[in-house]
Amino acid sequence: MTKQYGAITAFGVIVCLFISGCTSGEFESRKSAPFLFSQESSETNPELPELTESAGLSDYLAYAALNNPGLESAFNRWKAALQQVPQAATLPDPRFTYQYLIREVETRVGAQRQSFGIAQLFPWFGKLNLASDVAMQAANAARQRYEAAKLKLFFEVKDTYYEYYYLAKAVAITKENINLVKHLESVARNRFKTAAGTHPDVIRAQVEFGKLQDRLLTLLDLQEPIVARLNAAMNRPVNAEIPWPSQIKLEDVRITDKQLLTQLTEQNPEIKALDFKITQNKRSIELAKKDYFPDITLGLNFVDTDDSTVGNPRDNGKDPLIAMISVNIPLWREKYDAGVRQAQARYYSAIQNKAEKTNSLSAELKLIVYHFADAERKINLYRDTLLPKASESLKATQTGFQVGQSSFTDLIDAQRILLEFALAYERALANRSQSLAKLEMLVGREIPRTVNQSN
Numbered sequence: 001m002t003k004q005y006g007a008i009t010a011f012g013v014i015v016c017l018f019i020s021g022c023t024s025g026e027f028e029s030r031k032s033a034p035f036l037f038s039q040e041s042s043e044t045n046p047e048l049p050e051l052t053e054s055a056g057l058s059d060y061l062a063y064a065a066l067n068n069p070g071l072e073s074a075f076n077r078w079k080a081a082l083q084q085v086p087q088a089a090t091l092p093d094p095r096f097t098y099q100y101l102i103r104e105v106e107t108r109v110g111a112q113r114q115s116f117g118i119a120q121l122f123p124w125f126g127k128l129n130l131a132s133d134v135a136m137q138a139a140n141a142a143r144q145r146y147e148a149a150k151l152k153l154f155f156e157v158k159d160t161y162y163e164y165y166y167l168a169k170a171v172a173i174t175k176e177n178i179n180l181v182k183h184l185e186s187v188a189r190n191r192f193k194t195a196a197g198t199h200p201d202v203i204r205a206q207v208e209f210g211k212l213q214d215r216l217l218t219l220l221d222l223q224e225p226i227v228a229r230l231n232a233a234m235n236r237p238v239n240a241e242i243p244w245p246s247q248i249k250l251e252d253v254r255i256t257d258k259q260l261l262t263q264l265t266e267q268n269p270e271i272k273a274l275d276f277k278i279t280q281n282k283r284s285i286e287l288a289k290k291d292y293f294p295d296i297t298l299g300l301n302f303v304d305t306d307d308s309t310v311g312n313p314r315d316n317g318k319d320p321l322i323a324m325i326s327v328n329i330p331l332w333r334e335k336y337d338a339g340v341r342q343a344q345a346r347y348y349s350a351i352q353n354k355a356e357k358t359n360s361l362s363a364e365l366k367l368i369v370y371h372f373a374d375a376e377r378k379i380n381l382y383r384d385t386l387l388p389k390a391s392e393s394l395k396a397t398q399t400g401f402q403v404g405q406s407s408f409t410d411l412i413d414a415q416r417i418l419l420e421f422a423l424a425y426e427r428a429l430a431n432r433s434q435s436l437a438k439l440e441m442l443v444g445r446e447i448p449r450t451v452n453q454s455n
Contacts, residue, residue, distance in 0.1 A: 053243040057161055060234065064157045065150065067235045074149035081135075081142035089132035094120045097301075104306075111306045119299030119324065123290075130287040137280035144273035151269065151441045153233060158437035160230045161245060166430035167222055168244040170423055174216045177419045181209045184415070188408055201408035208412050212419075248429050250379070251449035253436065257369055260443055264365055265358060267444035274354040281347035288343040291336045294327040361442060368438045375432035382425035390418040 046066045049059040065071065097117040104111040123131075185205035191197030228238035265271060301322040330336060397414040400406030440447055 051242060055243070056246070057158065060157050060161055060230070061154055064153055064234045068153055068233060069235055071146075071149055071153050074146040078139065078142040078146045081139040084135040085132055085139060088135040089128055091123075091128070092121045094118055095299075113304050113306060115301055115303040117299060117301035117322075117324075119297050119326075121295055121297045123295050124293040127287065127290045127295075130283055130290065134280055134283045134287060137276050137283060141273040141276035141280065144269040144276065147269035147444070148273065151444060155437050155441040156233045157230065159434050160226060160233065162248065162430045162433040162437070164223075164226050164230060164242070165245040165248055165433075166426055167219060167226060169426040171216065171219050171223075173419065173422045173426070174212060174219060177415065178209065178212045178216065180415055181205060181212055181412075184408075184411060185209055197408065204408060204412055208416070248433055250429065253447055253449045255369075255439070255447060257366070260365055260369065260439065261362060263443040263445065264361055268361060268442060269444050271354060271358055271361070272444075274350060274357060278347065278350045278354060281343060281350050285340065285343040285347055288336070288339040291339060292330055292333070294330055297324075297326045299324040299326075365439065365442050368435050368442065372432060372435035372439065375428045375435060378428035379425065379432060382421055382428060386421050387418075387425060390414070390421045394418050 048066055049055065049062050051059060051063065095118065097115075097119070099115045099117075101113055101115075104113055185202065188197055188201040188205045192199055192202050227240075227242050230242055231238050231240050301320075301324060303320045303322070305319050394411075394414040394417075397406045397411050401408065401411045436447065
C-alpha cells in the first residue's frame with residue numbers, strides 16, 4: 001500500500017509540473033497581448049458595393065479595401081506577426097524521459113526495472129517577458145506596414161479616379177470643340193461659295209478639325225489603360241467597364257507646411273513602423289544580455305523498484321523519487337558578446353533608417369505641397385480670369401468675323417485658346433485632387449476640408 005501511495009504521489013507531482021510548464025507561458029502571453037485572441041477574421045466574403053454611374057469615389061475606395069489582395073496579404077502578415085507573441089511568451093515544452101533497464105540493477109531494497117522522469121526548462125528571470133515584448137513590437141510594426149499599404153492603395157485609387165475624371169472632361173470638351181469647328185468649317189465653305197471668303201479659310205478649318213479628331217482618338221484610346229489600372233487596384237478584370245466619373249468637388253483646404261510636417265513625423269505609418277522597429281531592437285539588446293545568465297531546469301525522476309528477492313530488508317521495494325536541478329553554463333562569452341553587438345548594430349541601423357525615411361518623406365511632402373499650391377493657383381487663374389476672357393474673346397471674334405472685322409484665322413485661334421484654357425482648368429482640378437490625395441497618404445490621415453464650390 002505504501003509503495004502504491006508513493007508511486008501515485010510521484011506521478012501526481014510529475015503531472016502538476018507538466019501542467020504548470022504548459023500553462024504558465026500561455027497565461028503570460030494572454031497577459032501581454034489581451035487582444036490577440038480576438039483577431040480571427042470572418043470566413044464570409046464581404047458584400048462589395050456596386051460601381052454604377054451614381055457611384056462616387058467612396059464606393060471605389062470601399063471596393064478596393066474589401067477586395068484588394070495586396071491589402072489582404074499585408075493584413076495576414078500582421079496577423080502572422082501577432083501569433084508570434086504567445087510563442088515567444090511560452091515556456092519550452094517539458095521533457096518526459098522513460099528508461100527501461102535491459103539488465104535490472106539489483107539494490108539492497110530490490111531490482112530497479114524502469115524509470116520515469118519529467119523536466120522543465122525555465123529561462124532566466126525576465127527572459128520570457130523580453131522575448132514577448134520583442135515579438136509584440138514586431139507585430140506593432142507589421143500593423144503599421146498594413147496601415148501604410150492601405151493608405152497607398154487608397155492613393156492609387158484616388159489618383160487613378162481623378163485621372164479618369166480629367167480624361168472624361170477632356171473628351172467632352174474636345175467633342176464640343178469638334179462641333180464648333182465643324183460649324184465654322186461649314187460657314188467658311190458657304191462664304192467661299194458666295195465669294196465672301198477664301199479657300200484657305202476652308203482648309204484651315206478642315207486642318208483644325210483633323211487635329212481635334214486626332215486628339216479625341218488619342219484620349220479615347222487612353223480610357224482602356226486607365227480603366228485597367230483602376231480595376232487592378234480593386235481586383236477586378238482589367239476589361240471590366242467603369243462609368244465616367246462625375247464632378248470633382250472643389251473643397252477648401254487650410255494647411256501649412258509646418259502642420260503637415262508635424263503630422264508626417266507623428267502619424268505617417270512608415271515612420272511609426274520604424275519607431276516600433278527601434279523599440280524592438282532596443283529590447284533585443286536587453287534580451288541578448290540575458291544570455292550571459294544560465295537557464296534553470298527543474299525535474300523529477302521516479303524509479304520503479306521490485307521487492308527484494310533476498311529476505312525482507314528495510315524499505316523493501318520502495319520506489320525512489322529524485323528531484324533534479326540543472327543549469328547551463330554560459331561559458332563562451334565571445335558568442336554572447338557577438339550577440340549583443342549584433343543587436344546593438346541593428347538598433348543603430350533602425351535609428352538611421354528612420355532618419356533617412358523621415359528626410360525622404362519630408363522632401364517629398366514639400367514637393368507635393370508645391371504641386372498642390374500650383375494647381376490651386378491655376379484653378380483660380382483659369383476659372384476667374386482666363387476662361388471668362390477667352391470665352392468673351394471667342395464671342396467678340398465671331399461677331400467681328402460676321403461683319404468682316406476679324407479674319408477666319410483669328411476665329412480659329414480664339415477657338416483654340418478657349419479649348420486649351422478649358423483643358424488646362426480641368427487638368428489643374430485633377431492635379432489639385434491628386435496632390436491632396438498624395439498629401440493624405442504621407443501624413444497618414446484625411447485632411448479636413450469644406451466644400452467650397454462644385455466644378
